Amino acid sequence: MNPRRPRSDGERTRAAILQSAMRLSTVDGLEGLTIGNLAKSLGMSKGGLYAHFGSKEELQLATVEAAGAVFVAEVIEPALRADPGVPQLLAFCDAYVDHLERLTFPGGCFFAGAALEMGTHRGPVQEKVAEFHSGFVALVREFVRTAVALGQLPDDEDPAGLALELHGTLLAVDTSFVMYGDSSVLDLGRTVVRRRLGVKAT
Amino acid sequence: MNPRRPRSDGERTRAAILQSAMRLSTVDGLEGLTIGNLAKSLGMSKGGLYAHFGSKEELQLATVEAAGAVFVAEVIEPALRADPGVPQLLAFCDAYVDHLERLTFPGGCFFAGAALEMGTHRGPVQEKVAEFHSGFVALVREFVRTAVALGQLPDDEDPAGLALELHGTLLAVDTSFVMYGDSSVLDLGRTVVRRRLGVKAT
DNA sequence: CCTACCGATCGGTAGG
DNA sequence: CCTACCGATCGGTAGG
Numbered sequence: 442m443n444p445r446r447p448r449s450d451g452e453r454t455r456a457a458i459l460q461s462a463m464r465l466s467t468v469d470g471l472e473g474l475t476i477g478n479l480a481k482s483l484g485m486s487k488g489g490l491y492a493h494f495g496s497k498e499e500l501q502l503a504t505v506e507a508a509g510a511v512f513v514a515e516v517i518e519p520a521l522r523a524d525p526g527v528p529q530l531l532a533f534c535d536a537y538v539d540h541l542e543r544l545t546f547p548g549g550c551f552f553a554g555a556a557l558e559m560g561t562h563r564g565p566v567q568e569k570v571a572e573f574h575s576g577f578v579a580l581v582r583e584f585v586r587t588a589v590a591l592g593q594l595p596d597d598e599d600p601a602g603l604a605l606e607l608h609g610t611l612l613a614v615d616t617s618f619v620m621y622g623d624s625s626v627l628d629l630g631r632t633v634v635r636r637r638l639g640v641k642a643t
Numbered sequence: 644m645n646p647r648r649p650r651s652d653g654e655r656t657r658a659a660i661l662q663s664a665m666r667l668s669t670v671d672g673l674e675g676l677t678i679g680n681l682a683k684s685l686g687m688s689k690g691g692l693y694a695h696f697g698s699k700e701e702l703q704l705a706t707v708e709a710a711g712a713v714f715v716a717e718v719i720e721p722a723l724r725a726d727p728g729v730p731q732l733l734a735f736c737d738a739y740v741d742h743l744e745r746l747t748f749p750g751g752c753f754f755a756g757a758a759l760e761m762g763t764h765r766g767p768v769q770e771k772v773a774e775f776h777s778g779f780v781a782l783v784r785e786f787v788r789t790a791v792a793l794g795q796l797p798d799d800e801d802p803a804g805l806a807l808e809l810h811g812t813l814l815a816v817d818t819s820f821v822m823y824g825d826s827s828v829l830d831l832g833r834t835v836v837r838r839r840l841g842v843k844a845t
Numbered sequence: 846c847c848t849a850c851c852g853a854t855c856g857g858t859a860g861g
Numbered sequence: 862c863c864t865a866c867c868g869a870t871c872g873g874t875a876g877g
Contacts, residue, residue, distance in 0.1 A: 454846090467763075468763045468764075469674070470672060470674075470675070470760065472671070472672070472675055473672070473674055473675065475870080475871065475872085476871080476872065476873085477870065477871070477872090485846075485847090486846075486847060486848075487872085487873085488846070488847060488848075488849090488874090489846045489847070490846095491872095491873075491874085492846060492847095493846095495873095496872080496873080497871095497872060497873085547763060548759075548762065548763045549759070549762065553759060553818070554759045554760070556818050556821070556822050557750075557751070557755060557756045557759055557817075557818060557821060558672065558756070558760070559822075560750065560751065560818070560821035560822045561669075561670045561749060561750045561821060562670075567822075570822075571822055571823065574822060575823075578819075599834075601831060602831060602834060602835045602838065605812060605815050605816070605819075605828070605831060605832065605835055606808060606811070606812055606815075606835055606839070608811075608815045609808070609810075609811030609812040609813070609814055609815030609816070610807060610808055610811040610812075611811070612811055612814040612815055612818065613807050613808075613810045613811030613814055614807070614811075615759075616755070616758050616759060616762070616776075616814065617780075617807075619758070619759060619762035619763060620758050620761075620762045620772075620773055620776060621773065621777075626807070629803060629804060629807055630807065632801075632804060633801075633804045633807055633808055636804065637808070656862090677854080677855065677856080678855080678856065678857085679854065679855070679856090687862075687863090688862075688863055688864075689856085689857085690858090690862070690863055690864070690865090691862045691863070692862095693856095693857070693858085694862060694863095695862095697857095698856080698857080699855095699856060699857090
């Protein structure tokens with residue numbers, strides 16, 4: 442009711458569980474996440490976890506939801522705050538690379554991993570991952586459409602095609618960064634995005 | 644000794660095990676692959692599997708090696724058979740998309756999944772995945788360098804940057820194809836690659 | 846939020 | 862290549 446009221450113990454514990462679950466998921470996967478490991482990382486018992494989540498699937502669904510909120514806060518919102526068109530596309534890509542660079546999660550982008558892992562595991566968890574994933578891609582396509590309408594990109598630019606290229610470049614950056622821990626690929630990604638969007642390097 | 648001699652029973656069984664292990668790995672991951680599941684899928688006992696592989700890690704290493712051989716045969720070799728430069732880049736990307744389309748593995752590209760999964764799991768398996776992964780990326784960079792040297796691409800084209808873009812586009816195609824099973828993204832990928840390389844659609 | 850427990854499955858071994 | 866087994870851990874439950 443009152444937004445200034447501090448979170449209850451239950452809410453704080455739940456948030457701590459989900460924070461740990463997101464981090465562990467990017468390392469071991471949403472299926473590789475186990476109740477036992479999660480409990481140990483939090484210093485609590487398995488029984489305690491089941492007081493918050495009735496099943497592993499419920500925990501997975503809540504974890505995907507929490508990761509979606511993090512992605513919105515760290516990547517989507519900075520993009521929406523930029524000027525319409527190319528600046529939004531650039532802000533989105535930069536925010537994505539920044540969010541990798543600051544090691545928000547130890548295993549890189551939550552949704553890059555979750556999409557590949559859950560792609561062939563049909564069910565409620567996969568559906569929720571797909572929902573977020575397709576929402577993010579649709580937003581990038583919208584940014585491209587706006588940029589074309591504003592004359593910032595050529596008239597014949599295909600929104601779906603450019604969205605695939607940018608999405609792909611970010612996936613390749615994530616993969617290389619997670620695989621080699623080499624942060625030089627972050628700057629390479631920033632440069633490639635600028636060149637593709639016709640924006641001068643800063 | 645004699646290459647015409649038929650494979651022994653042991654060799655044929657080993658090949659069948661690895662074929663099943665590659666397929667299961669693209670669905671459940673290299674860590675999610677279990678000896679019990681693999682044995683069941685082959686109609687044999689767990690003990691039987693341990694006659695061929697002394698440990699799960701040995702099995703994982705052999706599976707990565709086998710997947711590398713499949714990738715070389717299905718994607719690298721068609722590229723090497725094309726004319727140097729842009730035709731090799733195009734052949735590489737087309738062969739990659741074809742290899743997704745024909746459902747070589749049920750979970751899409753073996754190395755796309757393995758790179759993200761094993762990125763944070765340091766050890767011999769991750770090292771072998773990284774070895775193949777960086778080899779493939781290095782080859783694409785070589786193709787770009789050749790294309791620039793032959794005047795097929797602009798002099799200021801950055802090999803590492805273009806390799807990242809093409810690699811990324813293929814990763815995005817793989818992810819969308821696995822996630823939504825929608826084959827239209829395969830043609831979108833082929834189109835995007837042609838536009839980026841300045842090749843007319845066929 | 847805890848302890849104590851359930852049947853099932855994990856990776857792996859012994860012995861054949 | 863098999864059966865039979867090992868201790869550890871899995872997801873989940875009972876009862877508090």
